[in-house]
Amino acid sequence: MDDRLRIIIAKPGLDGHDRGAKVVARALRDAGHEVIYTGLRRTPEEIVRTVIDEDADFLGLSSLSGAHNYLIPKIIELLIESDCGDVIVFAGGIIPEKDRSDLFSKGVRAIFGPGTSSVQMSEFVETASKRKVESLPVGCGEETDWQWN
Amino acid sequence: MDINKLKQGDRRALSKTISLIENGEFNSADLRKIFPEIISGDVWAITGSPGVGKSCICEYLIENWLNSNFKVAVLAVDPSSPLSGGALLGDRIRINNSDNSDNLYFRSLATRGQSGAIPSNILDIVNLLSALKYEKILIETVGAGQAEVRVAAVSQYLLLVEAPDSGDMLQAEKAGLMELADIILVNKSDLERANEKQEQLELALKLSDHETPPILMVSAKEKNGFEELFLEMNKVSNNKKPSMIKSKISLSYAWESLLWKHTDIDLIIGKLETNEITLDDAINLLKEGL
Structure with missing residues (x-):
């Protein structure tokens, strides 16, 4: 089977910083995946429409604005409503330690902060994808305690 | 795959089917078993050298079609890396209305495989979109000269975009795409040298024995010249001539x-x-x- 994955890197909300998102997109491309970058300031509805149209396996959300506690759960909620609960969601940017367990419990499977290596990111993508192939729960709408980190 | 959902026009079912086509697991023959009668939508391809402004022009085409209540699909093609097989598909960054309408389906495609400038299964994808009653189908592709004549094979109409100071591409295009274009656009008409470019193109075409396409000036930056473009596009699609080439x-x-x-x-x-x-x-x- 082809192990090439389709991954969306999205910037939700009013946050104009995307150096990190672009580096991640490039690293995942170099790992052999097809990466779609949405550009800045997308609404949760726009991001979900992109996930559907592009038939994404993964959605990476980058947030540096502090609005992650609102935006990320909102996007996951819309994904589940749209029958996309099998999509694997990860996050990155500036997400304080104290907010993380809540995001994990809402369906985020990995959170990458500053200093993450691209190797770690690829390992996460491969491990999570393997879970999906083995029919183990890993999507944002699936019941599991599994998380990276 | 869920055939009932696909028939009902479910977007996710459409996306999943496109992935099957990309992976070579579904083709037009399978499609005809589900949709015996397929009426083709208007298929436009837009091409041109990197940086001439194709994406900005796409944004206006999409907007115009959506305002006229058409069901629109866009296939935005970017190259796969020959080294890793991966691809960075970035057309959504520049086409700002790519994700905000239910009447627009927008799919980014990597070229994959051997055949270069366009994915080898794109014709099957176009047929699928036609079967689902998409009326306007736009293929955006990076035009890198000669190899790009292939886009003419999968589209009905071809829009070639040029810009001032893209002169070095002229030689390559003279022998290929320019002869196949239905409309040639000179973008960035707000720049001084745009008129010069238009004259060069006219001169190059004058030397040809064939009927030549119209050359229009637009400025995506100032949103100038688009009404004329839309009129010309209507004319082209209402009056399609057979072409041996x-x-x-x-x-x-x-x-x-x-x-x-x-x-x-x-x-x-x-x-x-x-x-x-x-x-x-x-x-x-x-x-x-x-």
Whole structure:
């Protein structure tokens, strides 16, 4: 089977910083995946429409604005409503330690902060994808305690 | 795959089916079993050298079609890396209305495979979109000169975008795309040298014996000249002339697709690689299997 994955890197909300998102997109491309970058300031509805149209396996959300506690759960909620609960969601940017367990419990499977290596990111993508192939729960709408980190 | 959902126009079912086509697990023959009668939508391709402003122009085309209540689909093509096989698909960054309408389906495609500028299965994807009653289908592709004549094989109409100071591409295009374009656009008409570019193009076309396409000036930056473009596009699609060159290219494209789907293709390439057989032997082997 082809192990090439389709991954969306999205910037939700009013946050104009995307150096990190672009580096991640490039690293995942170099790992052999097809990466779609949405550009800045997308609404949760726009991001979900992109996930559907592009038939994404993964959605990476980058947030540096502090609005992650609102935006990320909102996007996951819309994904589940749209029958996309099998999509694997990860996050990155500036997400304080104290907010993380809540995001994990809402369906985020990995959170990458500053200093993450691209190797770690690829390992996460491969491990999570393997879970999906083995029919183990890993999507944002699936019941599991599994998380990276 | 869920055929009922697909028939009802469910977007996710459409996306999943496009992925199957990309992976070679579904094709137009399978499609015809589900949709016996397919009426083709208007298929436009837009191409031109990197940086001439194709994406900005796409944004206005999409906006215009959506305002006229058409069901629109866009296939935005970017190259796959020959090294990793991965791809960075970035057309959504520049086409700002790519994700905010239920009447617009927007899909980014990587070229994959051997055949270069456009994915080898794109015709099957176009047929699928037609079957689902998409009325306007736009293929955006990076035009890198000669190889790009293939877009003429999968689209009905071709929009070639030029810009001032893209002069070095002229030679390559003269021999290919320019002869196939239905409309030539000179973008960035707000720049001083745009008129000069238009004159150059007119001169180059004048030397040809064939009927020549109109050359229009637009400025995506100042949103100038688009009304004329829309009128011209309507004229082209209402008055389609048969083209021998396009039929030729379509045939050769279809032939090549057949080649890459040949069951022994990997075996034959392997033998060529190790010099076990000559090119002539390879052709004969291929013919036997067809």
